[in-house]
Amino acid sequence: xxSMILYSVIVILTSISxxxxxxxxxxxxxxxxxxxxxxxxxxLAILLFVGLSLAVLTPDVISSFIGEQSGLIGVVLASIVGSxxxxxxxxxxxxxxxxxxxxxxxxxxxxxxxxxVSVGFASLxxxxxxxGKEFTYLRNLSAVVMAFVFAFVIWVVxxxx
Amino acid sequence: xAIIKRWRALIILSLLLIGxxxxxxxxxQTAVSLTLGSAKDMFLLLPPILVLVGLIDQxxxxxxxxxxxGDDAKFxxxxxxxxxxxxxxxxxxxxxxIAITLLKKGANIRYIVFFLGVWTTAKLPxxxxxxxxxxxxxxxxxxxxxxFFFYFVGVFFExxxxxxxxxxxxxxxxxx
Numbered sequence: 001x002x003s004m005i006l007y008s009v010i011v012i013l014t015s016i017s018x019x020x021x022x023x024x025x026x027x028x029x030x031x032x033x034x035x036x037x038x039x040x041x042x043x044l045a046i047l048l049f050v051g052l053s054l055a056v057l058t059p060d061v062i063s064s065f066i067g068e069q070s071g072l073i074g075v076v077l078a079s080i081v082g083s084x085x086x087x088x089x090x091x092x093x094x095x096x097x098x099x100x101x102x103x104x105x106x107x108x109x110x111x112x113x114x115x116x117v118s119v120g121f122a123s124l125x126x127x128x129x130x131x132g133k134e135f136t137y138l139r140n141l142s143a144v145v146m147a148f149v150f151a152f153v154i155w156v157v158x159x160x161x
Numbered sequence: 162x163a164i165i166k167r168w169r170a171l172i173i174l175s176l177l178l179i180g181x182x183x184x185x186x187x188x189x190q191t192a193v194s195l196t197l198g199s200a201k202d203m204f205l206l207l208p209p210i211l212v213l214v215g216l217i218d219q220x221x222x223x224x225x226x227x228x229x230x231g232d233d234a235k236f237x238x239x240x241x242x243x244x245x246x247x248x249x250x251x252x253x254x255x256x257x258x259i260a261i262t263l264l265k266k267g268a269n270i271r272y273i274v275f276f277l278g279v280w281t282t283a284k285l286p287x288x289x290x291x292x293x294x295x296x297x298x299x300x301x302x303x304x305x306x307x308x309f310f311f312y313f314v315g316v317f318f319e320x321x322x323x324x325x326x327x328x329x330x331x332x333x334x335x336x337x
Binding site for chain 1: 167168170171174175177178181188189191192193194195196197198199200202203205206207208209210211212213214215216218219220250252253254257258260261274277278281282284286287290291293294295296298299302303306307310311314317318321322326327329330332333334
């Protein structure tokens, strides 16, 4: 459904572009192709990483070390797992609620969610290739900090949730 | 040597996958089918997004982007980043080529970092998943913490980074 909309929009835009300027359109498509070729090894690595993390990190495995009593260490562990693993975002929330049902703490799960969505160990090579080393490491580091801030906020407001 | 370095991550991961299949064939098989499943998603989403990036690169005028996301864009920059990131679909790595193209076209680093933050914490389709899993209070806190935090990260990045060094490599060109 989502991809249907996406493809329709792109086909319409490309046609408009083609009718207005064939040369520019050709160039745009060549650039798109170049990006795909250039990023291919990094992209394929991301795919393998997604497959491996989903197969290894079952809900039982994760909830076993980020239980409600795991405290700050649990938050640290959750952020490490979240940074290394890479899951499609529509998998993240159903997984997270399963984790909470299996006994994981909401504070720890919050750190896991935040790092899963915005820290990408698997996409580091690709991000580095596009933005350079320093930007990539700093951005990912700041996202880890954000996960701790978020977990802290959830810990504070937990009685009201 | 350079070729080995480029494919290093992929080689290591493939070895890990082979190892997993050897140790635990059942899990290994799951990993393989999950990899193929996400490959399907990736090759469905990525080509149209890259064509879009190519079109932006060819058609969007630098002055237009500078007006809406440039150094003096102020609130409009925040708004455009919110719209672009919030209506997005797909994983974070798809945002990288878009972000660098906007930067190349004159967007301020602050709004680019904010855009990446919005993409990861506040894109609408995912927010809906979050609400159904954890309720709107939790989701609201997550989105607000994320937006404020990444805006200030953007402010810091703007001071810390020089746009020219970030744009050193042009990923739309194959020649290096």
